Amino acid sequence: MPDYGHDLQFGVILLPEAASPAAATRLAEAADTAGLDLLSVPDHPYRPDLLDAWTVLSVVAARTERLRVFPNVANLPLRPPAVLARSAASLDLLTGGRTELALGAGAYWDDIAAQGGPRYTPGEAFDALTEAIEVVRALWTPGPPATVPGTHHRLTGTPPGPFPVHRMEIWLGALGPRMLRLIGRTADGWLPSMTRIPPDRLPAANALIDDAARKAGRSPGEIRRLYNLPGIPSGSTGEWAEQLAELALTHGMSAFLLSVDSADAVRLFAREVAPRVRELVAARR
Template identity: 40%
Template sequence: MSAIVGQRVGFGTTYGFGEFAPERLVDDVVEAEALGFDMFGISDHLHGEHATLETWTALTWAAAATERIEVMPNVLGLPYRAPAVTAKMAETLDRLSGGRLVLGLGSGGYDREFAAFGLPVRTPGQKVGALAEALEIIRRLWAEPGVSFDGEHYQAREARIEPRPARPIPIWLGSYGPRSLRLTGAFADGWIPSLTRLELSQAVAMRDAVRAAAVAAGRDPDQITCAANVAVVFDAKRSPTPQVVAGGDEAIAGQLAEIIRAGFTFLNVMFSAPEPRRRFALEVIPLVRDALAQS
């Protein structure tokens, strides 16, 4: 089992915000590991005027440079890659990294990106259906010697991957709508919304929906990691907003402790430069843990 599946408090960092500096990728992930972060994530936006790295290639590069920290695409846009191909990609990276992959998946929220690449642009309902089909194909390919599947969006004909994964690879979904939240509760190992898009009260209501769906599916809801992507800005003069955690060390720690107490036990934090990441690890994380210990 992945070390971060469960209800312990964990902290990750996501690469790719702020200045585009691919030459710093290895230094950034090595430092993140040394600072004690639990996860290193990379977002999946391949089209646009802002410079980016291809997510899976960069994630593999990051995993090869480290030994302990887990890696996650945060999150893969489903239309970019066929589910059966994603299943094999995940098996290989998880094996080569020594079991350090968390497979983050999303149905694809930015239609213009997929349209630009000539990929399917689906309605909201179709996106949920495609995600459900993809989950079935991926999980079956990981577990069965041959898979045939005839869905509305995806097909497979006696597909197989060898070797199959050495362990159950965790899947976290970046989902928001009612149907996709039910899908998350029924089938996923984790849920990772972005609090840059939601107020905390909205996220809490969605979390309740995920957990209710898990119970309805006969699952233990405590086995689903409820995580959150969080933007942090160090600025003692700046007031926080529902989308941005801001202030000095103690103010930021207090806001993050509130998010964790609300049920989000894994925080994936976005920084614009290396220095705030160092300050967060050295100054803020201990304050958060102290605050939680006193709760």
């Protein structure tokens, strides 16, 4: 698989536990100070042990200066896309362009249904995600009242706005072949997790995305590949950096999000691993 030539970005995934509400802001401030690029928060609105993702992102964004923030990934079945579009655009305006949007089709359907959400079949979840992308983009586009037909999500003459400060991207956390092809046709990025899509499965997945992109008249290079990392691996930081550099150069992964629970892990990733990865990739390019 090719190196798509994207700039390298590094960030963290914070799990905002309700029992320790101040921990997320402390780790976010550490990530901002250490010079990382991205900060994300899992979105599980049905879990009472976790703080609400969008509330955390808003507070974190107010406490930092350079980090771009996003949900990893927004739980679409419990967050109507029209409201999600306006929420994300509002946070982008408030942060001066430091918000992105990552969407997920849904999982944990028993928990979603128990909270009043839908219980989609795989086909319905795919259709709902496809419609949601159209709804979000329509509300981010200046113009007359927007109309988007759909079975699960629709607009019927809805005024668009507010509008993001920058061209906000839509990244999809998706796994199956149909979802990967959807990314190739319509999304700005792919956000898998290493625990779900290990490196040996990246070539086949990237090939599906790239083929769909070309058929849609797009360049595969338009689609950023992000990667959720489960935590600090065993071995030296140099070995870890070499592994990430290889993922960038061989599989096109260009943004790496590390799950962290301590400021030490944040600083290790930002100050020892990320610079070395950049050096290795720059030398090979």
